[in-house]
Amino acid sequence: VPERSDAQIDLDRPGLPTIDEVAAAAQVSKTTVSHALSGNRPVAAGTQARIERAIEELGYRPSALARSLKLARSHTVGLIVPDVTNPFYPALARGLQEAVASYGYLALLADTGGDGTQERRFVDEAVDRRVDGLVLSTFDLHEADLDDAVRAGIATVSIGPQLSGRGIDVVSADDERAAGDAVEYLLERGHRRIATIAGPTATTLGAARLAGYRQRLAGAGVEPDPALVRAADWTRDGGHAAAAQLLALAAPPTAVFCANDMMAIGALDAARAAGIDVPGQLAVVGLDDIEAAALVTPALTTVRIPAHEVGRIAGELLLKRMEGPRTREPLSVPVAHKLIVRNSA
Amino acid sequence: VPERSDAQIDLDRPGLPTIDEVAAAAQVSKTTVSHALSGNRPVAAGTQARIERAIEELGYRPSALARSLKLARSHTVGLIVPDVTNPFYPALARGLQEAVASYGYLALLADTGGDGTQERRFVDEAVDRRVDGLVLSTFDLHEADLDDAVRAGIATVSIGPQLSGRGIDVVSADDERAAGDAVEYLLERGHRRIATIAGPTATTLGAARLAGYRQRLAGAGVEPDPALVRAADWTRDGGHAAAAQLLALAAPPTAVFCANDMMAIGALDAARAAGIDVPGQLAVVGLDDIEAAALVTPALTTVRIPAHEVGRIAGELLLKRMEGPRTREPLSVPVAHKLIVRNSA
DNA sequence: CTGAAAGCGCTTACAG
DNA sequence: CTGAAAGCGCTTACAG
Numbered sequence: 001v002p003e004r005s006d007a008q009i010d011l012d013r014p015g016l017p018t019i020d021e022v023a024a025a026a027q028v029s030k031t032t033v034s035h036a037l038s039g040n041r042p043v044a045a046g047t048q049a050r051i052e053r054a055i056e057e058l059g060y061r062p063s064a065l066a067r068s069l070k071l072a073r074s075h076t077v078g079l080i081v082p083d084v085t086n087p088f089y090p091a092l093a094r095g096l097q098e099a100v101a102s103y104g105y106l107a108l109l110a111d112t113g114g115d116g117t118q119e120r121r122f123v124d125e126a127v128d129r130r131v132d133g134l135v136l137s138t139f140d141l142h143e144a145d146l147d148d149a150v151r152a153g154i155a156t157v158s159i160g161p162q163l164s165g166r167g168i169d170v171v172s173a174d175d176e177r178a179a180g181d182a183v184e185y186l187l188e189r190g191h192r193r194i195a196t197i198a199g200p201t202a203t204t205l206g207a208a209r210l211a212g213y214r215q216r217l218a219g220a221g222v223e224p225d226p227a228l229v230r231a232a233d234w235t236r237d238g239g240h241a242a243a244a245q246l247l248a249l250a251a252p253p254t255a256v257f258c259a260n261d262m263m264a265i266g267a268l269d270a271a272r273a274a275g276i277d278v279p280g281q282l283a284v285v286g287l288d289d290i291e292a293a294a295l296v297t298p299a300l301t302t303v304r305i306p307a308h309e310v311g312r313i314a315g316e317l318l319l320k321r322m323e324g325p326r327t328r329e330p331l332s333v334p335v336a337h338k339l340i341v342r343n344s345a
Numbered sequence: 346v347p348e349r350s351d352a353q354i355d356l357d358r359p360g361l362p363t364i365d366e367v368a369a370a371a372q373v374s375k376t377t378v379s380h381a382l383s384g385n386r387p388v389a390a391g392t393q394a395r396i397e398r399a400i401e402e403l404g405y406r407p408s409a410l411a412r413s414l415k416l417a418r419s420h421t422v423g424l425i426v427p428d429v430t431n432p433f434y435p436a437l438a439r440g441l442q443e444a445v446a447s448y449g450y451l452a453l454l455a456d457t458g459g460d461g462t463q464e465r466r467f468v469d470e471a472v473d474r475r476v477d478g479l480v481l482s483t484f485d486l487h488e489a490d491l492d493d494a495v496r497a498g499i500a501t502v503s504i505g506p507q508l509s510g511r512g513i514d515v516v517s518a519d520d521e522r523a524a525g526d527a528v529e530y531l532l533e534r535g536h537r538r539i540a541t542i543a544g545p546t547a548t549t550l551g552a553a554r555l556a557g558y559r560q561r562l563a564g565a566g567v568e569p570d571p572a573l574v575r576a577a578d579w580t581r582d583g584g585h586a587a588a589a590q591l592l593a594l595a596a597p598p599t600a601v602f603c604a605n606d607m608m609a610i611g612a613l614d615a616a617r618a619a620g621i622d623v624p625g626q627l628a629v630v631g632l633d634d635i636e637a638a639a640l641v642t643p644a645l646t647t648v649r650i651p652a653h654e655v656g657r658i659a660g661e662l663l664l665k666r667m668e669g670p671r672t673r674e675p676l677s678v679p680v681a682h683k684l685i686v687r688n689s690a
Numbered sequence: 691c692t693g694a695a696a697g698c699g700c701t702t703a704c705a706g
Numbered sequence: 707c708t709g710a711a712a713g714c715g716c717t718t719a720c721a722g
Contacts, residue, residue: 016497018699029709034701044707061493064473065414066699069714084429106470109454111435125451128409148406152361237640273642295582297618363715374693379717389691411715414698
């Protein structure tokens, strides 16, 4: 007669079974159950089989909470971004996710809306939950806001240079040059009256891209016109409104460099609404190369920053610190950008 | 001489201080530190002050991990959505977040890309991490996939009716009627050749909205034409491609009902690319009323499903189960939809 | 008003 | 090849 454990999934008892219940059902110690699960120590074949059957029958799922507390590693990384509806960030999230998943880490996504209070709140939350790693794409965070995270030994990487120092790794495109290259292309096409729709200039990112615009224009000996510089909030809506103002000028620009693709797509909307031909009457260049850039009409000429790769690199930097030795000089990994010529300029 | 604790933030010792270190610094037991923090028991004013000073000086942050293990509540809710770049879902996430935040819960966001494997993976992850609540906006999940979650006592709410049963609460618009009302509006405007760009018809949501289209057309005595029914993948890109096919028909439609706004915006793109006037030559109606619907040109006529409110209600259902008595009949909360007439139809 | 001790569910050094 | 026990960092029933 084959012996059958009478362990069964008990639907009356609330909660999931614990390792002790599995041990009892398989008639071994929980030490052995733990090793059967982890493979950290050899377990006799028959014992292994009994344990696996018990796990199956009880529907056992180890508590990641208890495991994390014991091991002092949560196998979780946090990703804080300003706007999940901007496809740049989900692409980055996927790159990160893929990089860390094979090492058993889960990436948690937090959307701050670019609000500094929310940014700090999520960092605190991440510290309290003892994430192992943190990737920050933030606008209003300062190094001091990360003191607890650093002290907690949380591996941290900043997307963009604004949070270097304190042992924080950085992965970053050269935003100033990327913006400059976009402007350069417009200059090459013969444009001289080139506007920009900048991001919020109080942010490091917005300032860098604006600087690239100004510097390249100056390099070409083009007189800067303050009326051609508008700041918006990185969104399509913001880009639309800023472009509408530019088009209403007595002397409107013949081209506009938008500091990200979402605003560039908004500029396309504005041109269409005003009956302005793109690129005939207004050339539009973006920055990022989100997936939608290729899909809009006209397809957007832009400078590609490889979001997925940025996420992947951030994940690899995290893994080096999470899996490797604790102290290392902070790394800064540059990411190459690339002009993508389509139909809008 | 005022006595000063010599407790200091020790930057050499890795990791955050524990409650024991705070207790030692404040010269009390950790029991008292715990109560000073929670307020669950009165603490003498002087003691409280000493503890607070020690916490401050040491930079103590309680471990949510240890707390969760002890209390068997993680104060975390998970939200699983198919596509964060569709603004409907971030809006829903914000509604959920706001509802649960005041009770001390954090909402974790997972983006599956509509992939069933990812959906199951995130549910398992949520169970392993012992989240207290789970909100599911999924396409390929079945009730059996939630057995572990239910057994773990995780409060669960489904956005849409596809996961009712097993004690799961539901918050749902009447998708069939919402779609029907969109079609009704087109009928009232005199259209008879009405196409639809449906969602994936294998999904409950896609099927319901398609059924609404068919049923209302039949009710009006309009002969159904299979050539006017196209399925796409809920994205702007998908909507663009489907609309292009519709417009290339020998007998193109005079109106199209799109099963969500993102596809409707894609249809607008396609019409523009083909030089088709909207609404003159093609009326376009969407469904959802995402923020962008009001911003596109022409502004989208659509049927509003209040994403933020859906999220809020989901949060309230969760809270009832998480904070209240364990067993209750599953609830199903209907959400009202509403036709929003703008310029595209 | 305060503390010693047990226990949440795991992992692993130590022992046999 | 396997087990008893300690311990991760908290909370709380029990006791004084």
